[in-house]
Amino acid sequence: MGVGIQVEKLNAWFGKTQALRDINITMAANHCTAVIGPSGCGKSTFVRCLNRMHETIPEAHATGRVRIGDLDVYNGTSATSIRRRIGMVFQKPNPFPTMSIYDNVAAGLKLNGFRDRKQLDEIVERSLKLSALWEEVKDTLKKKSGASLSGGQQQRLCIARALAVQPEVLLMDEPCSALDPISTGKIEELIFQLKEHFTIVIVTHNMQQASRVAEFTGFFLLGELIEFDKTEKIFTTPSDKRTEDYITGRFG
């Protein structure tokens, strides 16, 4: 089941450059929240702060409070144990190139010490079915490398890999920007189904995509959250002039 996300006074830096300023946002469980804004506005940094991926970059750090369900992300718990509960899908498909399709999906469990073969088989199958890839790869699971799939398939493989660790939240950082419209359509359809099980946060450059998949949308500009509301409201009657300028294409 998905859980809600509360962010309070989140600030993030790269060295001395501040990338996020006092972000406050509450995202509902089992819904999809889209994060939009022009390039360099801090969208990616924002989602990367939710599972503490931000701090893997040298000289980057973040302060503030992030609660995901009962989990206090920046207090007490280690970054690795947090990332096990929050799945992440990246901009470019990044399967492990030397691993088979099966091993790619099982990687998160295997590398964290999960050994039960039979259960692994079940989890791999379920995850690939959830990500709508099972039918295409079930015959070559252990024979083919994850890198041998097409771009769209690779991205669905990465989604399956993220789902296999049974996270409560799924973060997607522009998951379709490297894909063609057909693959994009498949992934959007997937997001719709996955919402039943997970809370989803998706960064996107594509405003149509935001309006298609997300119930809520946040608009970022220069490291600040300008407006956060129901997607419908953001795209029809935004309350901030800057949001309106952006979505009507006047800048960005």
Added chain:
Amino acid sequence: MPDTTTLPAATLPPISLRRTVTNAMATGCAVGAVVLVLAPLGAIFGYLVYKGIGSINWAFLTETPKPVGEAGGGMANAIAGTGLILLIASIAGVPIGIGAGIYLAEYGRNRFGDLVRFTADVLNGVPSIVIGIVAYAIVVLTQKHFSALAGGVALAIMMIPTITRATEEMLLLVPNMVREAAYGLGVSRWRTTLSITLRTATSGVITGVMLAFARVAGETAPLLFTAFGNQFWNWRLNQPTAALSLQIFNYAISPFDEWHRQAWAGALILIVLIVGAVSAVRIAASRGTLKGAN
């Protein structure tokens, strides 16, 4: 749709004679370079076969050297000794080299890393005879024995810098997004390095290791006063040990025709063993590769 009929027809000039000639010359140069690279190798190997094959027989591969004046005898103990010394060198040198390479690539973006990198490069350029003296000072003098161990240590010291830099280069070629994928799954950093990054770079790292191995396998100078050589069988690590390169050296500078012929045969065996070992490792390493893996 723009009206393409109004656009001027693209009339490219016919390919000039000059271009054709330049192209042919450039291709010719490339082929010539390949020939230049391969020719010495072929010549050496051919000459070794020509000079050495006649002296290779069953006795050569199974017997120890005969005293001066007696015909026959072989280099079996030297073949085994080379194997033993290389085994010691690999056991000591490969893990240290790969470990240092991992450190440099994954954690070494700092002053200390620069120092290690510089040291490795300098070590790479140290003459092998000097490395022999170092092994003599630290192993032979403390053990009060010439030994296979001392020879292995000398060769290990020579292998380490090559393996270190090759491992570092290969790990740096692994795209950062592969590491991020593992971090995103909650895999710790050391586990990511070993199970994801190093695994992705395996084939390149193996190439580096084999380069270092092949380079030291024929070294003579570092073994002169470490392994020292031996006319008899020896499997003990703390005793003087024969090695093919030493045997070739001793036989080649001797005044006996029979020994010269055996030296040629020994050189041929040495090359065949090196090529054999490198190919065997390559084949073994490629067997686990999946379809479509890059």
